[in-house]
Amino acid sequence: MHILEENQCFRKNNDDPMDDKEEEEEEEAIRSRGVTLSWKDLSVYVMDRGRRNVSGQLIDNVRGVAKSGDLTAIIGASGAGKSSLMAALAFRTGPELLVHGTIRANGLPVDSSYMMRNSGYMHQEDIFVETMTVIEHLWFMARMKVDGRTRMLDIGEKIDRLLEDVGLTSRRDVRIGSGVDDRVLSGGEKKRLAFATELLTDPKILFLDEPTTGQDSHSANCLVFQLKSFAAKGRTVLCTIHQPSSAIFNSFNRIILIAEGRVAFAGPIDEAVEFFASQGYECPRNYNPADFLITVLATNSKSENNEKIAEKLCDAFSNSETSREIDRMFEKQLQTRHSLNPTSKLHLHAEFVRKKELRYFSRLYWLIYRDFLQVMRDPSIQVIRIFQKVIVAIIAGLCFVGSVNFDQYGIQATQGVIFILVSENAFFPMYATLALIPEELPLLRREYRTGMYPVYLYYIARVLSLIPGLIIESLLFASIIYWLAGLRANVETFGSSLLVILLTINVSTACGCFFSTAFGSVPLSMAYLVPFDYVLMITMGPFLKLGSLPLYIRWVKYISWLLHASEALTILQWNGVHNISCETADSELPCITEGAVVLRRYDFDEANFSMDLVLMLVIYFIFHILGYACLWNRCRWK
Numbered sequence: 223m224h225i226l227e228e229n230q231c232f233r234k235n236n237d238d239p240m241d242d243k244e245e246e247e248e249e250e251a252i253r254s255r256g257v258t259l260s261w262k263d264l265s266v267y268v269m270d271r272g273r274r275n276v277s278g279q280l281i282d283n284v285r286g287v288a289k290s291g292d293l294t295a296i297i298g299a300s301g302a303g304k305s306s307l308m309a310a311l312a313f314r315t316g317p318e319l320l321v322h323g324t325i326r327a328n329g330l331p332v333d334s335s336y337m338m339r340n341s342g343y344m345h346q347e348d349i350f351v352e353t354m355t356v357i358e359h360l361w362f363m364a365r366m367k368v369d370g371r372t373r374m375l376d377i378g379e380k381i382d383r384l385l386e387d388v389g390l391t392s393r394r395d396v397r398i399g400s401g402v403d404d405r406v407l408s409g410g411e412k413k414r415l416a417f418a419t420e421l422l423t424d425p426k427i428l429f430l431d432e433p434t435t436g437q438d439s440h441s442a443n444c445l446v447f448q449l450k451s452f453a454a455k456g457r458t459v460l461c462t463i464h465q466p467s468s469a470i471f472n473s474f475n476r477i478i479l480i481a482e483g484r485v486a487f488a489g490p491i492d493e494a495v496e497f498f499a500s501q502g503y504e505c506p507r508n509y510n511p512a513d514f515l516i517t518v519l520a521t522n523s524k525s526e527n528n529e530k531i532a533e534k535l536c537d538a539f540s541n542s543e544t545s546r547e548i549d550r551m552f553e554k555q556l557q558t559r560h561s562l563n564p565t566s567k568l569h570l571h572a573e574f575v576r577k578k579e580l581r582y583f584s585r586l587y588w589l590i591y592r593d594f595l596q597v598m599r600d601p602s603i604q605v606i607r608i609f610q611k612v613i614v615a616i617i618a619g620l621c622f623v624g625s626v627n628f629d630q631y632g633i634q635a636t637q638g639v640i641f642i643l644v645s646e647n648a649f650f651p652m653y654a655t656l657a658l659i660p661e662e663l664p665l666l667r668r669e670y671r672t673g674m675y676p677v678y679l680y681y682i683a684r685v686l687s688l689i690p691g692l693i694i695e696s697l698l699f700a701s702i703i704y705w706l707a708g709l710r711a712n713v714e715t716f717g718s719s720l721l722v723i724l725l726t727i728n729v730s731t732a733c734g735c736f737f738s739t740a741f742g743s744v745p746l747s748m749a750y751l752v753p754f755d756y757v758l759m760i761t762m763g764p765f766l767k768l769g770s771l772p773l774y775i776r777w778v779k780y781i782s783w784l785l786h787a788s789e790a791l792t793i794l795q796w797n798g799v800h801n802i803s804c805e806t807a808d809s810e811l812p813c814i815t816e817g818a819v820v821l822r823r824y825d826f827d828e829a830n831f832s833m834d835l836v837l838m839l840v841i842y843f844i845f846h847i848l849g850y851a852c853l854w855n856r857c858r859w860k
């Protein structure tokens with residue numbers, strides 16, 4: 223009995239048994255509908271930072287074939303170049319790598335968009351939104367990846383089937399999470415979830431980078447069994463693996479052995495052991511052949527010609543009959559392609575065009591949905607923040623009870639409340655937003671590069687998902703402090719003050735988004751944002767008369783929304799006030815009786831109110847446009 227029997231795994235196959243001939247015919251028919259991937263003269267280079275010069279080579283002129291219906295494994299020691307080769311074949315290398323060579327699908331040259339639409343790629347490191355549950359994650363991924371015309375019912379059925387296939391049905395409502403806890407997924411379960419995610423689109427070609435890492439041997443065996451079953455449906459499955467057990471090794475149809483970026487063998491598994499034996503490296507009996515092959519290739523000792531063993535084997539393989547067989551397969555693919563009539567060619571390449579993507583608004587909806595779940599479930603983002611705000615508002619408001627009056631002391635108290643309203647609604651959201659995008663950058667890059675959504679949709683969704691929280695937060699804070707302190711008690715002034723505060727909090731969030739995308743990490747963003755904030759705070763009104771600002775800093779008044787907010791709120795409190803009492807006046811200082819004089823004292827002008835609001839809006843859009851541009855740049859080039 224083969225060790226990877228299906229009934230040991232999560233789900234049984236209930237297909238009717240067939241006789242051998244029928245099975246062979248069926249297999250051949252399925253294969254002919256699949257995609258045979260072939261590549262030649264494929265090299266991968268590392269580029270320097272400016273992408274002008276090559277600074278190293280990871281893959282050196284390799285060739286190979288991965289047939290539909292086969293499970294092909296790229297095997298080699300750690301650092302041999304397995305992931306680099308697979309990423310190159312899948313068109314998933316980062317912009318720091320340059321891929322040179324020919325990659326063909328059924329003999330036709332392919333490009334990145336073909337690969338993105340026809341292949342799935344399971345990365346070595348899983349990146350999930352940890353606050354989502356398994357089912358929420360799968361629904362999100364299905365809506366973003368699956369053909370837009372697929373019915374919700376069919377998607378639901380598919381998800382249920384996949385959950386059963388990968389043994390996660392009982393964990394469907396568990397959060398993905400992090401750490402070791404039975405309320406979140408384990409490392410192995412995350413791998414299975416990543417696998418199920420790739421199967422959502424039923425890709426013609428499936429790439430998996432180290433799918434068995436972190437799995438116990440039973441789960442690893444089951445996963446490989448599922449890969450085989452998937453391949454048997456006429457799919458092309460390629461995975462990298464660096465330490466397969468004998469059972470897993472024996473279940474591969476073909477292997478590609480990689481050493482130092484070169485191919486030491488590519489072909490059926492039993493031929494690999496024979497080839498090594500023919501070169502003088504006989505696998506001992508009862509020894510795991512995979513361990514043996516990898517150990518031989520990783521040995522640093524030299525052969526009789528003072529050549530490294532890996533180099534000698536790679537040279538020998540490139541002159542071997544098996545290698546020539548690969549060349550013949552490559553040529554055969556080319557001929558098949560030439561014999562195809564134009565309609566078939568069109569058909570082959572038009573397959574992916576037929577997939578209808580979800581409309582922008584639907585994708586935006588799903589992105590906002592995901593961001594909302596995150597915001598709602600991450601207490602550090604919302605609940606604690608709101609609670610903290612309420613406490614601060616009550617404490618601050620209580621300090622001002624009875625002091626905000628139309629008298630000489632009241633002038634200072636009113637400006638104090640305005641300072642707290644502005645600074646609290648400016649600095650807090652600015653720093654709270656700073657970590658949001660850098661934390662998600664790896665996920666964003668990955669999803670953007672697979673074509674799930676454009677960067678601007680992500681950015682808009684991120685900003686929109688923050689708005690409800692920001693509104694609740696700012697309105698709560700401002701209302702508590704406004705009424706406790708006793709600022710002007712009429713609906714119009716209160717409403718306009720809330721509008722100014724809403725603008726302040728939104729511009730500050732936009733500023734936080736810009737700094738986080740411009741500098742890419744929280745410590746670096748903080749390093750630049752703190753001095754910038756100091757300048758904004760010093761020049762916001764209460765500390766310095768605007769007219770006395772030194773010439774070199776005077777430009778700040780155009781970009782400081784803190785200043786515009788202070789001015790607008792001060793205007794709302796003092797505009798039209800003619801009866802400021804002199805009762806509490808210091809006998810040595812002149813008494814101020816007019817609101818207009820209070821405004822002049824800070825170099826504010828009541829005619830500026832509308833302009834302040836407009837300028838805040840302009841600054842809001844400028845920060846977001848710059849923030850988006852920086853994010854787009856990071857996704858494209860890093």
Ligand SMILES: Nc1ncnc2c1ncn2[C@@H]1O[C@H](COP(=O)(O)OP(=O)(O)OP(=O)(O)O)[C@@H](O)[C@H]1O
Binds near residue numbers: 305
């Ligand atoms: N983007 C890159 N820039 C520079 N060097 C890289 C890059 N990606 C990989 N390398 C280097 O190329 C070599 C091969 O890396 P690769 O990840 O392909 O190996 P691997 O065989 O998959 O190893 P592992 O099993 O440990 O994942 C390593 O030395 C790695 O440091």
